Amino acid sequence: MTDVTARSPAGFGRNDLSAPLIAALTDYGPGPYAALLQASARYPSAPHATWLDLDHGIALGDVRGGALTLRRTIPSLPPCVCVAVVDPGVGTSRRAVALSTASGHRLVGPDNGLLEPAARRLGGAVALVDLGESPIRALGRGRTFDGRDLFGPVAGALAGGAALHDVGQEADPGSLMVLVLPNPRRTTQGLDVTVLEVDHFGTLVLALDDQVEALGPLPPVGAAGRVRSSLGGSAEVRVGRTFADVPAHELVLYRDSDDALALARRGGSAASLLHAAAGETLTITFDEDDSDDGPEAA
Amino acid sequence: MTDVTARSPAGFGRNDLSAPLIAALTDYGPGPYAALLQASARYPSAPHATWLDLDHGIALGDVRGGALTLRRTIPSLPPCVCVAVVDPGVGTSRRAVALSTASGHRLVGPDNGLLEPAARRLGGAVALVDLGESPIRALGRGRTFDGRDLFGPVAGALAGGAALHDVGQEADPGSLMVLVLPNPRRTTQGLDVTVLEVDHFGTLVLALDDQVEALGPLPPVGAAGRVRSSLGGSAEVRVGRTFADVPAHELVLYRDSDDALALARRGGSAASLLHAAAGETLTITFDEDDSDDGPEAA
Amino acid sequence: MTDVTARSPAGFGRNDLSAPLIAALTDYGPGPYAALLQASARYPSAPHATWLDLDHGIALGDVRGGALTLRRTIPSLPPCVCVAVVDPGVGTSRRAVALSTASGHRLVGPDNGLLEPAARRLGGAVALVDLGESPIRALGRGRTFDGRDLFGPVAGALAGGAALHDVGQEADPGSLMVLVLPNPRRTTQGLDVTVLEVDHFGTLVLALDDQVEALGPLPPVGAAGRVRSSLGGSAEVRVGRTFADVPAHELVLYRDSDDALALARRGGSAASLLHAAAGETLTITFDEDDSDDGPEAA
Numbered sequence: 001m002t003d004v005t006a007r008s009p010a011g012f013g014r015n016d017l018s019a020p021l022i023a024a025l026t027d028y029g030p031g032p033y034a035a036l037l038q039a040s041a042r043y044p045s046a047p048h049a050t051w052l053d054l055d056h057g058i059a060l061g062d063v064r065g066g067a068l069t070l071r072r073t074i075p076s077l078p079p080c081v082c083v084a085v086v087d088p089g090v091g092t093s094r095r096a097v098a099l100s101t102a103s104g105h106r107l108v109g110p111d112n113g114l115l116e117p118a119a120r121r122l123g124g125a126v127a128l129v130d131l132g133e134s135p136i137r138a139l140g141r142g143r144t145f146d147g148r149d150l151f152g153p154v155a156g157a158l159a160g161g162a163a164l165h166d167v168g169q170e171a172d173p174g175s176l177m178v179l180v181l182p183n184p185r186r187t188t189q190g191l192d193v194t195v196l197e198v199d200h201f202g203t204l205v206l207a208l209d210d211q212v213e214a215l216g217p218l219p220p221v222g223a224a225g226r227v228r229s230s231l232g233g234s235a236e237v238r239v240g241r242t243f244a245d246v247p248a249h250e251l252v253l254y255r256d257s258d259d260a261l262a263l264a265r266r267g268g269s270a271a272s273l274l275h276a277a278a279g280e281t282l283t284i285t286f287d288e289d290d291s292d293d294g295p296e297a298a
Numbered sequence: 299m300t301d302v303t304a305r306s307p308a309g310f311g312r313n314d315l316s317a318p319l320i321a322a323l324t325d326y327g328p329g330p331y332a333a334l335l336q337a338s339a340r341y342p343s344a345p346h347a348t349w350l351d352l353d354h355g356i357a358l359g360d361v362r363g364g365a366l367t368l369r370r371t372i373p374s375l376p377p378c379v380c381v382a383v384v385d386p387g388v389g390t391s392r393r394a395v396a397l398s399t400a401s402g403h404r405l406v407g408p409d410n411g412l413l414e415p416a417a418r419r420l421g422g423a424v425a426l427v428d429l430g431e432s433p434i435r436a437l438g439r440g441r442t443f444d445g446r447d448l449f450g451p452v453a454g455a456l457a458g459g460a461a462l463h464d465v466g467q468e469a470d471p472g473s474l475m476v477l478v479l480p481n482p483r484r485t486t487q488g489l490d491v492t493v494l495e496v497d498h499f500g501t502l503v504l505a506l507d508d509q510v511e512a513l514g515p516l517p518p519v520g521a522a523g524r525v526r527s528s529l530g531g532s533a534e535v536r537v538g539r540t541f542a543d544v545p546a547h548e549l550v551l552y553r554d555s556d557d558a559l560a561l562a563r564r565g566g567s568a569a570s571l572l573h574a575a576a577g578e579t580l581t582i583t584f585d586e587d588d589s590d591d592g593p594e595a596a
Numbered sequence: 597m598t599d600v601t602a603r604s605p606a607g608f609g610r611n612d613l614s615a616p617l618i619a620a621l622t623d624y625g626p627g628p629y630a631a632l633l634q635a636s637a638r639y640p641s642a643p644h645a646t647w648l649d650l651d652h653g654i655a656l657g658d659v660r661g662g663a664l665t666l667r668r669t670i671p672s673l674p675p676c677v678c679v680a681v682v683d684p685g686v687g688t689s690r691r692a693v694a695l696s697t698a699s700g701h702r703l704v705g706p707d708n709g710l711l712e713p714a715a716r717r718l719g720g721a722v723a724l725v726d727l728g729e730s731p732i733r734a735l736g737r738g739r740t741f742d743g744r745d746l747f748g749p750v751a752g753a754l755a756g757g758a759a760l761h762d763v764g765q766e767a768d769p770g771s772l773m774v775l776v777l778p779n780p781r782r783t784t785q786g787l788d789v790t791v792l793e794v795d796h797f798g799t800l801v802l803a804l805d806d807q808v809e810a811l812g813p814l815p816p817v818g819a820a821g822r823v824r825s826s827l828g829g830s831a832e833v834r835v836g837r838t839f840a841d842v843p844a845h846e847l848v849l850y851r852d853s854d855d856a857l858a859l860a861r862r863g864g865s866a867a868s869l870l871h872a873a874a875g876e877t878l879t880i881t882f883d884e885d886d887s888d889d890g891p892e893a894a
Contacts, residue, residue: 028796029796030626030651030652030653030796031651031653031665031795031796032621032650032651032665032668032669033795033796035619035648035649035650035651035669036669036672038648039648039672039673039674040672042646043673043674044674047615047646048615060796060797061863088863090839091838091839091840092839092840093840143837143838144838144839144850144852144853144860145852145853148672148853149853
């Protein structure tokens with residue numbers, strides 16, 4: 001059984017050219033655009049690719065939301081080609097790029113901040129090409145559907161065996177546009193944080209794994225406190241390892257399945273309870289007399 | 299043409315190990331969690347599996363809704379691995395299981411009632427393992443995303459050739475948690491039923507196939523009556539075989555494509571007309587003088 | 597690199613029988629019906645098919661909306677089997693058909709206007725069969741889920757190698773039901789148009805490629821004017837080639853990525869701005885003194 005239990009990234013092995021993986025993330029919604037993106041990648045270059053629709057529900061034009069979802073999810077994928085399109089600047093002069101990371105993933109999309117957090121999480125971009133004059137662009141079509149006419153075909157070419165320099169003009173990997181994220185801040189009584197994401201379960205992501213590391217030690221498991229939103233929402237919270245560490249309907253502050261700092265409500269929605277959406281500022285204070293001898297939140 | 303017309307379950311043949319089928323049903327919604335579940339099943343154990351997203355739109359934490367959808371759909375699938383995750387108890391001590399059925403299907407998920415109606419429909423569980431100490435669990439990760447860290451990898455291992463006893467500890471198949479469903483009841487004038495499900499078309503499922511059998515004969519096709527909801531909605535209804543048996547915009551009571559008793563509105567939504575949601579009680583009465591000589595609802 | 601840049605339809609090559617493509621378009625929504633359609637096509641006839649969910653978000657029973665989406669998207673797919681089900685007449689006597697087009701695509705679905713615009717766009721139907729007595733229909737099931745019990749199995753059989761005459765009774769390709777579309781009309785001051793579709797980005801499709809050709813020359817790029825909706829919405833508009841031809845939040849009238857005449861709002865939703873939905877009539881007038889010497893909208 002050793003083979004099936006090897007779940008480390010190293011265990012993924014090299015991307016299998018007989019069935020390469022292409023993952024896609026867009027703000028295309030439930031309509032036909034995601035399917036057209038897939039078809040443009042698959043035919044003619046990669047008919048046997050495995051296709052993974054990572055998320056097409058990114059809010060329209062929400063580059064930050066797309067970037068965070070991409071960063072959070074792509075480390076769970078083996079080295080693959082990932083085409084990401086949240087592109088309010090399509091049809092303008094924003095740069096289109098493809099890059100490879102230290103981990104062996106290749107990312108394709110607009111250079112508007114969407115790809116950078118994921119690339120950094122994957123060890124950084126080690127090579128990058130500008131797709132502005134790509135020989136892969138579908139000719140004779142408009143300039144308003146780059147997913148189908150540029151990014152998809154480029155992703156397919158890469159999955160089908162093309163090298164980065166086959167699909168665009170080499171450029172400085174350091175030129176990739178950086179996405180600036182709000183940073184969580186430690187206060188004398190607790191934390192000031194900005195909600196980065198709200199997921200389908202109403203769980204709030206407050207700080208990414210590396211931001212949590214930079215913050216330093218959190219109060220121990222079991223520590224109690226209070227969360228206040230800038231809109232007046234307020235509720236008790238407890239530091240935990242998982243939902244089971246708090247009673248039903250209570251808030252738990254914990255390291256989530258991606259090591260991010262998250263705020264969830266057991267059996268409910270933290271977002272609804274606090275009326276908190278992405279971008280909202282939250283103030284968390286901890287009770288002074290409530291630190292126990294338990295270990296820190298793992 | 300004999301081969302392509304063989305649509306009986308027996309015609310499915312054995313699950314093909316060169317492209318095993320994995321089906322998935324969750325309450326993960328449109329975001330990235332369903333894709334991460336897929337990736338965790340596919341890599342590294344089953345890269346060539348065919349993946350079928352059965353339904354990710356189960357209402358959050360609605361174990362009964364998920365169980366009914368699973369029960370209704372899985373008989374249309376060949377023997378396969380099905381991973382089902384509607385799991386409000388994730389992170390607590392609820393049991394996680396994998397099982398095989400008399401039909402040759404294998405089901406993976408939390409033991410909270412979600413799997414039992416489907417297992418029963420498939421001839422019953424013939425083997426069951428407890429995944430609590432599964433060697434397949436992804437180590438070093440949190441305990442809040444068992445879809446990605448336990449159920450997905452287990453489903454992938456099974457699809458890749460592992461046996462049940464490779465992925466967990468053998469347990470009594472009879473220990474699977476039973477889901478209790480409301481039963482339809484015959485009255486002197488008709489039926490008292492609870493709405494089990496409402497589908498995308500606004501059609502109401504009122505009783506499962508075996509519940510209908512237990513009820514005994516229904517009024518004949520063409521019989522007319524009236525439906526009343528506990529919220530005051532009321533409308534005429536006619537027993538039929540299909541939508542064509544009633545005029546446009548009228549209600550028809552019929553055996554649906556899964557032999558369940560269903561209430562639909564021709565060219566409209568029965569749910570909207572009656573303001574009826576899952577869990578709602580409906581009273582159906584039939585006109586005494588309206589029985590004709592037609593056959594029973596087939 | 598020649599192979600990967602060949603994006604013309606001819607470049608797709610013949611449909612690969614080792615992994616034939618089946619595309620699907622329905623109004624089934626996010627629930628399990630689309631998955632059951634897929635399973636019914638795949639097993640037992642086409643287990644190794646590539647499956648493409650083109651769009652399952654067509655409004656309930658909206659044959660015109662489905663027909664337009666199908667027509668718009670299928671030219672981007674290689675010769676394949678496409679099963680389309682928007683079928684308010686299921687269970688009645690409407691005809692069920694399968695057909696092949698001059699382009700080599702095969703379409704399967706109800707004969708209610710859904711397939712005809714796509715067939716015409718693909719060079720016309722060159723062969724057609726009536727599926728009323730098809731040997732492929734799943735027997736012993738109801739008559740209310742033809743997607744699973746007829747259209748899916750037929751699509752699978754075709755993808756698996758069956759010929760049209762294996763799945764139904766030959767009929768006149770000219771008997772395919774025609775979908776009548778509203779035609780854009782030129783006025784002394786501009787255009788009267790009906791909104792054919794609204795996409796996920798709020799972009800309005802006003803006239804299909806061939807309707808635009810029939811209209812004759814449009815005002816040149818840069819021409820300014822005004823759009824009025826019948827509900828009182830009104831806004832300035834400019835003719836452009838792409839979004840970049842107008843300032844942020846302004847409307848642009850352009851030929852979209854399918855050569856249709858479309859109205860979009862840069863960085864926003866034209867539909868929201870004009871409160872315009874499909875079926876809405878718009879009046880576009882152009883300023884007389886605003887024609888410049890630029891080229892026509894390409």
